[in-house]
Amino acid sequence: MSTIIWHNPRCSKSREALQLLEDNGVDARVYKYLDEKPSVEEIKGMLEALGIGAKELLRKKEAIYKELGLSKVDDEDTLIEAMHKHPNLIERPIVIKDSKAIIGRPPSLVLDLIH
Numbered sequence: 001m002s003t004i005i006w007h008n009p010r011c012s013k014s015r016e017a018l019q020l021l022e023d024n025g026v027d028a029r030v031y032k033y034l035d036e037k038p039s040v041e042e043i044k045g046m047l048e049a050l051g052i053g054a055k056e057l058l059r060k061k062e063a064i065y066k067e068l069g070l071s072k073v074d075d076e077d078t079l080i081e082a083m084h085k086h087p088n089l090i091e092r093p094i095v096i097k098d099s100k101a102i103i104g105r106p107p108s109l110v111l112d113l114i115h
Contacts, residue, residue, distance in 0.1 A: 003028040003114065005104075006038075006046075006094040014093035017104035021095070026114050028095070033087050040084050046094060047080075049101035054079035057091050057103075065089060 005021065005028045008014045021028045038046070047054060054076045058065060064086045065071070073079055083089045093104040097113050104110045 004031055004096045005029070006031050006033045006090070006092060006096075008032070008034055008092050011092055013105060013107050017093040017095060017107040017110050020107055020110055021114065024111070024114060033090060033092075037084060037087050038090075040080055043080050043083050043090070046096070046101060049096060049099060050094070050103065054083070057083065058089050059091050062086075062089055 003021065003026050005014075005018055007018055007030045009032070018028070018030065043054075043057075047057060050057070055074070058070060058079065060071070068082055068086075070079065070082060070089075073082075091103050091105070093107070093110075095102055095104055095110045095113055100113060102109050102113045
């Protein structure tokens with residue numbers, strides 16, 4: 001399976017992670033998840049690959065996080081649906097290789113996944 005990066009080109013950490021992949025000879029498929037919203041199933045698969053719950057994948061400083069009152073929500077399906085509708089809530093960058101994934105914060109963490 002190829003390597004995929006869930007990428008936001010406006011995010012410096014995401015750009016840095018993509019550059020690290022390129023510098024290490026990894027030809028990653030770039031998935032611009034803000035342009036092409038991930039499905040609920042894709043988000044569930046991502047959470048499984050990351051080995052975390054939905055709350056851990058949320059960007060808590062986003063305005064929509066506060067607007068939707070997500071700090072008070074514990075239901076996984078509700079949180080996943082919110083990420084589907086508002087993909088800017090999804091932490092980035094995420095790099096997937098085979099059945100494993102990692103959130104690239106700091107971006108150097110992607111090196112652990114590809115080596």
